[in-house]
Amino acid sequence: MTLRAGSVTAPRRPTRSIQVGRAAVGGQSPVSVQSMTNTLTADLDRTLAQVRALAQAGCDIVRVSVPDTNSLEGFARLRENIGLPLVADIHFDYRLAVGALDAGADGVRINPGNIGSAKKVEEVVRAAADKGASIRIGVNAGSLERDILESHGHPTPVALVESCLRSVDLVERMGFNELKLSVKASGPMETVEAYRLLSEEVDYPLHIGVTEAGTVLGGSVRTSVALGILLSEGIGDTLRVSLSGDPVPEVRAGIEILQSLGMRGGPRVVACPTCARSEVDVAALAAEVEKRLEGISTPLKVAVMGCPVNGPGEARESDAGIAGGKGIAILFVEGHVKRKVGLDEAVDALMDEVRRLEQKWTRAQGVEK
Structure with a gap:
């Protein structure tokens, strides 16, 4: 009964360690598995049931969408009932990020392509610092800043990294470094190249995954290809397998990927x-x-x-x-x-x-x- 670690995997890339609630991400911590609810966040009963199902499947960190004030109220009630690390997923309205942090979010995910001005980002950073929470700068190929997209013509791996580093620089100048980063594309090899480039530029922990990967079969295969390559090269500190539908298979797929590489225990x-x-x-x-x-x-x-x-x-x-x-x-x-x-x-x-x-x-x- 021994873990059969793959001899082809490179040592983990050294990264700084941050906390997402009780979960340590980066440093010497094991690669964690994340997922995201797909219920209406304002529907406490259904969202609570889904979070508990994810926890039962072995999920380490759960992300929840907060697209409006009703969802923010639902997130606050969810926080009261769940001890699992919770991350609020925010787009467009920085005030929802501040509200989620006030409600007890262990972290927030913001998207540089749509969160707004530096002043708005500063409000989120201040709230995260006050609450001892972390921030994920989550860049997606489908929502790059207009000037970066125009400069590169389309969302290339270089464009994704440029967007991410721009936001990192902005947040660092505000004196905040409890960050984890992601640069996701829907293509496995574009994703791999983006993370390779980013890993050469920063020592922040990296949240790896393929965005909009697809259905259970196709999405699991595409994600396994990308994450298998990255993890075998020592890149990645936390992961999500993004699939359409019930999120529980995301967790099972993520655990299987880690077990296949000898990075996680379990049968x-x-x-x-x-x-x-x-x-x-x-x-x-x-x-x-x-x-x-x-x-x-x-x-x-x-x-x-x-x-x-x-x-x-x-x-x-x-x-x-x-x-x-x-x-x-x-x-x-x-x-x-x-x-x-x-x-x-x-x-x-x-x-x-x-x-x-x-x-x-x-x-x-x-x-x-």
């Missing part, structure tokens, strides 16, 4: 892709196992296999696994056959072993400390 399910040799419903079994593993942070490899070709070998190489056959499953634990079980009790038996291994891991960690 990893491997399952055979199925073919005509499959003698069990591997997809259903694997989905059930994944669901029941939610909330477990122990770094386990759990296998769900369905035929005699790779099944026994893959299950044997896992911390725990099942290889299904006609009405039965072989249960493997730590490289050895444990016993045969009926197919209808295979998942329960597997989870019993997972919980035992989790306790064993916890005890071992206590000894090491």
